[in-house]
Amino acid sequence: MPPPDPITAALLVIGDEILSGRTKDKNIGIVAEFLADLGIELREVRVVPDEIAEIVAALNALRGRYTYVFSTGGLGPTHDDVTAEAVAKAFGVPLLEDPRAIALMLQRIKSEDLNAARRRMARIPQGAELVENAISKAPGFRIGNVIVMAGVPAIMQAMLVAAAPKLNTGRKTISKTIEVGDMPEGAFAGELSAEAARHPRISIGSYPSYKDGRFANQIVVRGKDAADVEAAAAAIESMLAALRAEGKDKYTIT
Amino acid sequence: MPPPDPITAALLVIGDEILSGRTKDKNIGIVAEFLADLGIELREVRVVPDEIAEIVAALNALRGRYTYVFSTGGLGPTHDDVTAEAVAKAFGVPLLEDPRAIALMLQRIKSEDLNAARRRMARIPQGAELVENAISKAPGFRIGNVIVMAGVPAIMQAMLVAAAPKLNTGRKTISKTIEVGDMPEGAFAGELSAEAARHPRISIGSYPSYKDGRFANQIVVRGKDAADVEAAAAAIESMLAALRAEGKDKYTIT
Incomplete structure (x- = not known):
């Protein structure tokens, strides 16, 4: 159906x-x-x-x-x-x-x-x-x-x-926010795009903010199915942890 | 021209x-x-x-x-x-x-x-x-x-x-805000509409706000010509003063 x-x-x-x-x-x-x-x-x-x-x-x-x-x-x-x-x-x-x-x-x-x-x-x-x-x-x-x-x-x-x-109402969208901290968007964007492709029923957004001279990023995972959302969020958390372990979570600002 | x-x-x-x-x-x-x-x-x-x-x-x-x-x-x-x-x-x-x-x-x-x-x-x-x-x-x-x-x-x-x-820029809009206080919009709306008709080059807006159980109103007069804006604002101030003098600035909430 x-x-x-x-x-x-x-x-x-x-x-x-x-x-x-x-x-x-x-x-x-x-x-x-x-x-x-x-x-x-x-x-x-x-x-x-x-x-x-x-x-x-x-x-x-x-x-x-x-x-x-x-x-x-x-x-x-x-x-x-x-x-x-x-x-x-x-x-x-x-x-x-x-x-x-x-x-x-x-x-x-x-x-x-x-x-x-x-x-x-x-x-x-x-x-x-x-x-x-x-x-x-x-x-x-x-x-x-x-x-x-x-x-x-x-x-x-x-x-x-x-x-x-x-009002007619639909299935509520479930969302989960991952706090990325100061790892720049450019450091995880490629890997995040791959995760988005692996989770087609899930919408994944990356949202930088800027305050007092510093950037901070959040990734928001949204979908209709709680298990789907949890699975995608877990995959993203693992991806971020791997980047940190490899030391790819920083870049040098010249 | x-x-x-x-x-x-x-x-x-x-x-x-x-x-x-x-x-x-x-x-x-x-x-x-x-x-x-x-x-x-x-x-x-x-x-x-x-x-x-x-x-x-x-x-x-x-x-x-x-x-x-x-x-x-x-x-x-x-x-x-x-x-x-x-x-x-x-x-x-x-x-x-x-x-x-x-x-x-x-x-x-x-x-x-x-x-x-x-x-x-x-x-x-x-x-x-x-x-x-x-x-x-x-x-x-x-x-x-x-x-x-x-x-x-x-x-x-x-x-x-x-x-x-x-960017190409135009003539800046000048605006003047009149604090009406708690006189309800419905008490001055008819007279304000007449003022709007008398000042066709001026845009007149009435903006209620609501906080802690009370309404407050502002009237905003906008136009390209400072003298026009001042004239319309003065006419509105006089109109509000007249309503207050006639005791028409309140209504009884039942």
Whole structure:
């Protein structure tokens, strides 16, 4: 029996503030970890400005290609919040004030405070399901395979948690990290490539970091089967030990 | 005389480790700020895995659309470093060991340490200019309008600095941030939208944040002309002061 198709996802980050450098995105890392834990493979991320045409084009490119598309940002009450309008346009459905969303918002604010700007946050593409959050009460939504979430990380996380029970999930990827220390990547790259060829069901990544004038390396072994991951990791540990024993773990910096 | 065309850019972040959540990207924020300081508008970011077909497709989609494309990641000596190969393929040119790159690398390591894996890092698409970095010596490169950089943030920054003198730059965007405090977005969103309509050359963003159970808001005013930015910011400050004076700066949370 062939393995089941992987469950895949893309993330669309919507916001001028990320592209201008004003806000440093935190949502990519949060969504990546959350989906990995569910066995959903995040395959692509895009960041686009608060412009309807850009959001529609990105959504339509992504939603046909991946099992799910998650978006963050652009759901607030101000004029630069255009995500709901863009999603409705991408799906070709009307954007209507949703009584369910109004009811949720009235759990937090009084009806006399529900002005026109706040009512914008209750506009939901026709046919969407709401995705609630306990923090601000103004909901995100899911339409088709697209899950539309707020940009504020705490609210986004609450919406991820709320949307999760209705997602199809796959087999979780297991990963094991090998601390290589200061042995340079170039010293083990050839042997690591051979190990990667010997373990075709395993993904092997080598990740240098640089701090205070020194490099350090980690090798990450990832796969769906725990025994496969352990076997590949053990083979790599042996390979590294052999290089150290042969004195090939250093090079002379001139 | 019409204003000159803006100088635009896209960033392509290459790396399984960002998509898996293992590494939290820092390069998007660094590149965004760096380009904003040069007057180059970052218009789109994509994150793709270490797969040649994905990198080629993204590069070809982006390089026709923006003045520049910057990429980060995938330039190392290991088997999962496939960026140079993908860029050569996207441009339809051979990927050749470059004597200039070898010479740079030999500034740091001895020739007996220049093994096959390290020589991979000297493979440069034919016709590209090198982009040097003082840290690891292994260069990035520029081919056409695409600037290809390492993924380690310190090395990536060194390459950005090295590539910058040859970039066409635009008029820098000036921004002014107004601290709104805890006045909710929904209290000023209608009036802010009216201000945005009155200042068409100015981009106005409203950014809530949430910490320890409290919201705080900032309004950011951005434009190319300092007087325009000051005028819009002053109008928004007056509008907020008027709302406070009318007692419309709070709502009752039920």
